[in-house]
Amino acid sequence: MRDVLEQLEERRQDARMGGGADRIAKQHAKGKLTARERIELLLDEGSFEEYDMFVAHRCTDFGMEQQKPAGDGVVTGWGTINGRMTYVFSQDFTVFGGSLSETHAQKICKIMDMALQNGAPVIGLNDSGGARIQEGVASLAGYADVFLRNVKASGVVPQISLIMGPCAGGAVYSPAMTDFIFMVEDSSYMFVTGPDVVKTVTNEIVTAEELGGARTHTTKSSVADGSFENDVIALEQMRRFFDYLPLNARDGAPVRPFHDDANRIENSLDTLIPDNPNQPYDMREVILKISDESDFFEVKANFAKNMLTGFIRLEGRTVGVVANQPMVLAGCLDIDSARKAARFVRFCDAFDIPLLTLVDVPGFLPGVSQEYNGIITHGAKLLFAFAQATVPMVTVITRKAYGGAYDVMASKHIGADVNYAWPTSEIAVMGAKGATEILYRSELGDPDKIAARTKEYEDRFANPFVAAERGFIDEVIMPHSTRRRVCRAFAALRNKRVEMPYKKHDNIPL
Numbered sequence: 039m040r041d042v043l044e045q046l047e048e049r050r051q052d053a054r055m056g057g058g059a060d061r062i063a064k065q066h067a068k069g070k071l072t073a074r075e076r077i078e079l080l081l082d083e084g085s086f087e088e089y090d091m092f093v094a095h096r097c098t099d100f101g102m103e104q105q106k107p108a109g110d111g112v113v114t115g116w117g118t119i120n121g122r123m124t125y126v127f128s129q130d131f132t133v134f135g136g137s138l139s140e141t142h143a144q145k146i147c148k149i150m151d152m153a154l155q156n157g158a159p160v161i162g163l164n165d166s167g168g169a170r171i172q173e174g175v176a177s178l179a180g181y182a183d184v185f186l187r188n189v190k191a192s193g194v195v196p197q198i199s200l201i202m203g204p205c206a207g208g209a210v211y212s213p214a215m216t217d218f219i220f221m222v223e224d225s226s227y228m229f230v231t232g233p234d235v236v237k238t239v240t241n242e243i244v245t246a247e248e249l250g251g252a253r254t255h256t257t258k259s260s261v262a263d264g265s266f267e268n269d270v271i272a273l274e275q276m277r278r279f280f281d282y283l284p285l286n287a288r289d290g291a292p293v294r295p296f297h298d299d300a301n302r303i304e305n306s307l308d309t310l311i312p313d314n315p316n317q318p319y320d321m322r323e324v325i326l327k328i329s330d331e332s333d334f335f336e337v338k339a340n341f342a343k344n345m346l347t348g349f350i351r352l353e354g355r356t357v358g359v360v361a362n363q364p365m366v367l368a369g370c371l372d373i374d375s376a377r378k379a380a381r382f383v384r385f386c387d388a389f390d391i392p393l394l395t396l397v398d399v400p401g402f403l404p405g406v407s408q409e410y411n412g413i414i415t416h417g418a419k420l421l422f423a424f425a426q427a428t429v430p431m432v433t434v435i436t437r438k439a440y441g442g443a444y445d446v447m448a449s450k451h452i453g454a455d456v457n458y459a460w461p462t463s464e465i466a467v468m469g470a471k472g473a474t475e476i477l478y479r480s481e482l483g484d485p486d487k488i489a490a491r492t493k494e495y496e497d498r499f500a501n502p503f504v505a506a507e508r509g510f511i512d513e514v515i516m517p518h519s520t521r522r523r524v525c526r527a528f529a530a531l532r533n534k535r536v537e538m539p540y541k542k543h544d545n546i547p548l
């Protein structure tokens with residue numbers, strides 16, 4: 039009996055060594071942790087239950103039958119993060135470069151199936167040279183099996199990808215279909231075709247980092263939702279992020295203990311809006327002052343900075359925030375910001391996370407490039423996403439809410455439940471100057487007349503009361519009481535239930 043126990047321990051020890059001490063040393067030399075070290079940091083201590091530790095590939099080509107490392111390049115199982123369950127897979131670059139074989143894919147599929155059945159998220163730690171070259175089409179089939187499960191799981195359980203090494207070729211499409219992608223700076227990259235192929239085909243010379251590193255994907259392509267300095271910080275932040283998410287679509291957003299008074303008054307908000315309507319202020323300040331303990335997990339912070347998206351808690355409950363940022367492009371809606379916010383709204387709605395929308399928007403960004411690139415379709419995404427959402431929605435207009443953008447930014451008309459406005463709000467078809475120039479074109483030669491007309495327009499429309507008179511705004515509130523009002527509004531909406539008419543699925547303007 040003892041022999042058998044010892045043998046098991048030996049086999050386990052062997053499996054834990056992955057591709058061996060030399061390759062582990064190489065991994066460390068690159069500043070990267072091993073697949074198992076990453077899982078240890080991600081999950082609560084001692085909570086990891088591993089599956090399929092002894093699975094080996096079945097390939098017999100290219101002498102592969104001589105090397106059959108236990109586990110086949112991916113560590114899979116489940117564990118907990120602050121006591122809440124998640125499934126996890128972590129690709130082991132020390133085994134055939136973490137490349138995906140038929141059996142490697144089967145291991146990932148197994149935990150994805152369990153996650154779907156048992157209603158727990160899937161976190162993928164990606165570090166892989168792509169398709170296992172020795173296995174050819176069997177590997178491609180394995181990828182497709184994973185892709186199918188990504189789609190089936192979408193909207194059922196949250197899926198998070200952390201890219202911690204190479205992720206190239208068709209392999210990028212599994213993370214791309216998950217809810218969030220985060221990357222580690224300087225050691226990870228994602229691209230469909232690498233620098234060599236790019237040079238051959240388009241004659242462009244570019245490094246892997248420039249083509250698909252963390253900076254590229256968080257600032258230019260918006261493929262990634264955020265990036266972190268190194269493995270350790272990335273895994274710590276994944277734990278923080280996970281705490282905001284429900285386990286599945288039926289579970290509801292988690293409630294955490296909180297140490298902040300829901301009635302807290304923030305007098306500084308009364309003076310935040312500058313007297314000059316063209317002067318910017320930082321909407322992030324409003325978010326931090328409203329949220330529990332000023333905690334804000336921002337998503338896509340470095341892309342389309344004219345729109346802020348991310349998670350806060352109110353009375354311990356997760357709330358998704360969408361907010362115009364007047365500091366960038368005056369908070370205009372454009373293609374990038376509309377896409378960014380639309381995807382965020384859809385995630386929150388899919389997983390029952392209430393939405394708080396903070397509005398200061400002068401309209402859609404004008405321009406040939408915006409029109410040619412489809413601002414109509416992309417703007418419609420955000421409109422569609424808000425209009426379709428059935429989660430509790432609270433909107434606060436802080437300053438401008440002009441034109442179509444007023445409708446789009448979670449107005450009452452498209453389904454928001456409680457709409458507040460600060461007294462500094464201007465809810466109108468457009469700003470006073472633009473409106474006067476159109477209405478009184480014949481008087482443009484007379485600056486005094488135009489100034490009087492502008493003043494007349496401002497007095498009549500540059501305020502929240504016209505909308506409030508019609509009930510489009512439920513109440514004009516004091517900025518200092520925003521946290522209290524918003525907390526109470528969400529509390530009143532906790533049992534909100536909406537029935538939607540039958541449909542197979544919608545046809546959002548993709």
Ligand code: HXC
Binds near residue numbers: 061168170181204209
């Ligand atoms: C099998 C692989 C492998 C792969 C790496 N290795 N990639 N084995 N299949 N795809 C092995 C190497 O042979 C090596 O084995 C070990 O992993 C580490 O690789 P190195 O090259 O030494 O590491 P490094 O210098 O860090 O370079 C990493 C790399 C490079 C950039 C990822 O290995 C690479 O370019 N690999 C090929 C990438 C690729 O073309 N994959 C197919 C993409 S197409 P030893 O024994 O020496 O440790 C694809 C299609 C997916 O993925 C389609 C889905 C639909």
